[in-house]
Amino acid sequence: xxxxxxxxxxxxxxxxxxxxxxxxxxxxxxxxxxxxxxxxxxxxxxxxxxxxxxxxxxxxxxxxxxx
Numbered sequence: 001x002x003x004x005x006x007x008x009x010x011x012x013x014x015x016x017x018x019x020x021x022x023x024x025x026x027x028x029x030x031x032x033x034x035x036x037x038x039x040x041x042x043x044x045x046x047x048x049x050x051x052x053x054x055x056x057x058x059x060x061x062x063x064x065x066x067x
Contacts, residue, residue: 006018008020008022010023010026010027010031012027012030012031013030024049028048037049037051037052038052039052039055039056039060041056041059041060042059
């Protein structure tokens with residue numbers, strides 16, 4: 001038996017995503033939603049999740065696969 005990943009639905013267009021991260025990326029790109037990303041370690045703000053991840057890896061030694 002195969003386990004299905006939970007689907008997270010976009011409120012704007014009803015597309016579904018396998019993770020909250022993918023939904024947030026979709027909302028930012030497709031719907032122009034300005035979702036702030038902030039570093040919990042130093043309170044620096046970023047306009048997108050990938051920039052924040054790079055910052056965490058570079059300055060706070062976080063691994064990329066952490067959520």
